[in-house]
Amino acid sequence: MEARHLVVVGAGISGLAAAWSAWQAAQDCGLPLRITVLEAGPAVGGKAQSRSHGGDWLTEGGPTGFLDGEPALDRLVALAGLDKLPAEAAAAHRFVVLGGKLREIHAHPLRFAKSGILSPGGLLRALCERWVPGKRGDQDESVWDFGRRRLGAQVADRLLGPMVQGVFAGDAKAISLPAAFPKMAELEREYGSLFRALGARRRAARRAQGSEATVGGPAGPGGVLTSFAAGLQALPLALAERAPFAIECGRSVVRIEPIVAQASGGAREPRWVVHTATASDALVADGVILATEGWASARLLGSVAPGVAAELAGIDYPPVSVVSLGYPPGAARHFPAGFGCLIPRGEAQRALGFLWDSQLFAGRAPKGHVLVRGLYAGAVDRRAADWSQETLLSTAQGEVAALFGVQAAPLLRTSVQWAQAIPQYQLGHLARVQRVEDGLRALQAQHAPLDLAGNALYGVAFGKAAARGMQVGEARVRAWAAMD
Secondary structure, three states: OEEEEEEOOOOOOOHHHHHHHHHHHHHOOOOEEEEEEOOOOOOOOOOOOEEOOOOOOOEEEEOOOEOOOOOOHHHHHHHHOOEEOOOOHHOOEEEEEEEEEEEEEEOOOHHHHHHHOOOOOHHHHHHHHHOOOOOOOOOOHHHHHHHHHHOOHHHHHHHHHHHHHHOOOOOOEEEEEHHHHHHHEEEEEOOOOOHHHHHHHHHHHHHHOOOOOOOOOOOOOOEEEEEEOOOOOOHHHHHHEEEEEOOOOOOEEEEEEEEEEEEOOOOEEEEEEEEOOOOOOOEEEEEEEEEHHHHHHHHHHHOOOHHHHHHHOOOOOOEEEEEEEEHHHHHHOOOOOOOEEEEOOOOOOOOEEEEEEEHOOOOOOOOEEEEEEEEEEEEOOOHHHHOOOOOOOHHHHHHHHHOOOOOOOOOEEEEEEEEOHHHOOOOHHHHHHHHHHHHHHHHHHHHEEEOOOOOOOOOHHHHHHHHHHHHHHHHHHHHHHHHH
């Protein structure tokens, strides 16, 4: 039997997950399969970019880590032969800035009430959540509107708005709740109240495990923040190093087009021709998986599936700038133990938030030193993306000094600026996903298989992108096996 050829476009975590799961499924099914992964950039990993500076500092230019317990990532970590690095205990403490001051977001109700995050009136409004009627109808709702309806405007402004900035670099008034945080919508549907839902889940956890340690909040599942000693990019790098299939970096795809090829048995099978910018010879593929960003997939699909391309091109990707500042040991006293802080709009700072990386994972900074990472721009402050690198670094340094009282000059100053960063699951996103799926089914009925991985549609988190890749790769191979 002639081996089928699967081409995966994109070598971020989703593309590598798709290739690995396809290869494993082919071994299980006894299906001859050749896989080629094409990556436009110089290295694998996508936005997972871990950089060592002089061997003493380790910075992240993209995601911080992932929540342990995601089955797809557990499989990939085992394939990569890596040891997971759980976050330090300090990561449990998270802060929000209000009135220029850090205020801890306590899980304990009494300590939260004393934190000053909400006024007495705001607290009383939030406590009335149990008696707020459930949402009627299936009309989409923004995260901010959901928060105001159930918990009050202060919660929406001071907690949910910053949360959306931290996850999406997005605007809570534009992000769809059921698309971005489906667990919240599900809890309201099932229990009628978030407070009742959390109580029920904690009781169930105590009965099942005797612990509340892994019970997630209303925004999503619980879990331990996890990375690797060499940073998050260590996973895609190790997967690429061990890959039993071809990975070609620096080879960008410029066009895909359908053909009908003569099969060995005399039948004619639809296939794809994948054209690249750096080689004269095109690749003929029996199936293609696009694990690129939405706008990149749209460019490749414009001539073969214009409707799908238009939907993907309509997904907003605002710019995000990431600044890393490394300080000498004397700065440590200015930072409480914690993950970091989020900054609502209306505060003096332009930063969306700051992470204290040296408190999250061991080995991020020399002993006793402090590594701080700031996030700028996003959907709520796009003008910040126009700053020069020096303006960006100077602004971040000044805001760290003003907010935390750090006067020492940083020993490390570096930044990564993404022109198009995180896909925004805006109002109407789930309807967009349905239209894309319908369009892909029509495309595959006419031509060879073509699937979408990546994080444009089904979840922006590192683990969600990996899970989507695993699902698509395995499903494609098993569909081929069922045909043979």
